[in-house]
Amino acid sequence: MRSGPFSASYAEARGKFLEAAGAAGAALSAYEHPERGPDDGPLTTDCAWIGPADARHVLVMVSGTHGVEGYCGSGAQVDWLRRGEAAQLRPGQAALLVHAINPYGFAWRRRVTHENVDLNRNFVDFDQPLPGNPEYAKLAAAVKPADWSEASQAASRRVILDYAKTHGFRAMAQVISGGQYTHPDGVFYGGLGPTWSRRTLEAIMRDLLSRATDIGIIDYHTGLGPEGYAEQIISAHPGTPEHARAQAWHGLAATSHSGGDSVSAAIAGDWLGAAPRRLAHARVTGIALEYGTVDSTRVLDAVRADNWLHAHGDPTSPEARPIKQQIRDAFYIDTDVWRGMVLGQSLIAVRQALAGLSQSGA
Numbered sequence: 001m002r003s004g005p006f007s008a009s010y011a012e013a014r015g016k017f018l019e020a021a022g023a024a025g026a027a028l029s030a031y032e033h034p035e036r037g038p039d040d041g042p043l044t045t046d047c048a049w050i051g052p053a054d055a056r057h058v059l060v061m062v063s064g065t066h067g068v069e070g071y072c073g074s075g076a077q078v079d080w081l082r083r084g085e086a087a088q089l090r091p092g093q094a095a096l097l098v099h100a101i102n103p104y105g106f107a108w109r110r111r112v113t114h115e116n117v118d119l120n121r122n123f124v125d126f127d128q129p130l131p132g133n134p135e136y137a138k139l140a141a142a143v144k145p146a147d148w149s150e151a152s153q154a155a156s157r158r159v160i161l162d163y164a165k166t167h168g169f170r171a172m173a174q175v176i177s178g179g180q181y182t183h184p185d186g187v188f189y190g191g192l193g194p195t196w197s198r199r200t201l202e203a204i205m206r207d208l209l210s211r212a213t214d215i216g217i218i219d220y221h222t223g224l225g226p227e228g229y230a231e232q233i234i235s236a237h238p239g240t241p242e243h244a245r246a247q248a249w250h251g252l253a254a255t256s257h258s259g260g261d262s263v264s265a266a267i268a269g270d271w272l273g274a275a276p277r278r279l280a281h282a283r284v285t286g287i288a289l290e291y292g293t294v295d296s297t298r299v300l301d302a303v304r305a306d307n308w309l310h311a312h313g314d315p316t317s318p319e320a321r322p323i324k325q326q327i328r329d330a331f332y333i334d335t336d337v338w339r340g341m342v343l344g345q346s347l348i349a350v351r352q353a354l355a356g357l358s359q360s361g362a
């Protein structure tokens with residue numbers, strides 16, 4: 001019996017993706033990562049193109065922007081392929097599935113890249129002054145205590161919750177998760193230059209999307225919002241034609257992280273926000289699909305534990321195992337109900353995007 005579309009490791013996920021893409025008749029290409037996985041296996045971003053090579057209307061589905069969140073996105077991609085949903089493509093349309101754009105984070109169960117960078121804070125212009133977040137320094141020591149004993153975890157959590165009590169939970173989340181460019185060993189760090197994953201995504205855009213005139217994007221995420229609910233988050237600012245178009249495609253439930261109505265903090269340097277400039281020859285309409293898992297405090301604890309492990313501990317040691325289980329459980333709910341909700345809402349979002357693409361005149 002063939003196992004389901006979701007996987008227990010990056011290597012398994014990659015194998016299922018390549019098999020399903022091959023069976024769907026996709027043209028495959030791969031981008032090799034310089035590091036290895038915890039099993040010493042290769043790390044690769046794989047691309048599957050389905051449809052005419054010269055298609056101008058292209059739906060792009062991306063998994064693993066935040067590494068460990070790829071367990072969800074990969075499952076949605078494999079399911080889409082196996083289910084024969086490519087039959088939904090209209091004449092002149094193609095689908096580009098990008099599997100594990102941050103394969104290191106997927107394989108090692110981290111949100112970040114091997115540079116300890118949040119890929120969705122990395123798409124800033126490094127020739128310009130970087131976004132400021134001076135409040136982060138006040139919480140940096142609590143975010144990453146020197147040791148990870150029960151006492152230090154309790155003390156650091158207290159500092160963070162005290163900050164939330166004084167300034168509000170949303171303000172605390174903004175300071176910690178909004179992005180910072182000053183603490184390379186901290187969380188939600190944007191880096192000081194383009195990461196491998198950013199350069200690879202830019203190469204994919206050049207290699208595979210330079211002829212497209214109309215591009216829809218769905219970028220898969222997990223870890224924010226109510227369990228199993230997929231919030232469709234528009235990167236474009238409210239009031240712009242891009243935002244209006246994304247709402248027309250996906251419905252009024254779609255939110256905007258810059259509009260203050262999303263579960264996400266306002267962020268700079270996300271790749272969806274940067275995509276229209278890099279694909280200036282095309283009309284670009286993108287959303288992040290953000291699936292809720294567990295409550296925000298547990299997610300933040302898991303991210304902090306993993307951050308501590310890679311800064312001070314040994315991610316291959318026995319002490320790493322519970323932390324790696326903790327972070328996977330924060331970004332992937334291992335139940336049939338959750339997986340079913342992931343797949344159903346993914347199918348809806350993809351069909352909405354294909355319908356939107358087909359309405360273009362070009």
Ligand SMILES: [Zn+2]
Pocket residue numbers: 065066069220221222223
């Ligand atoms: Zn994410």
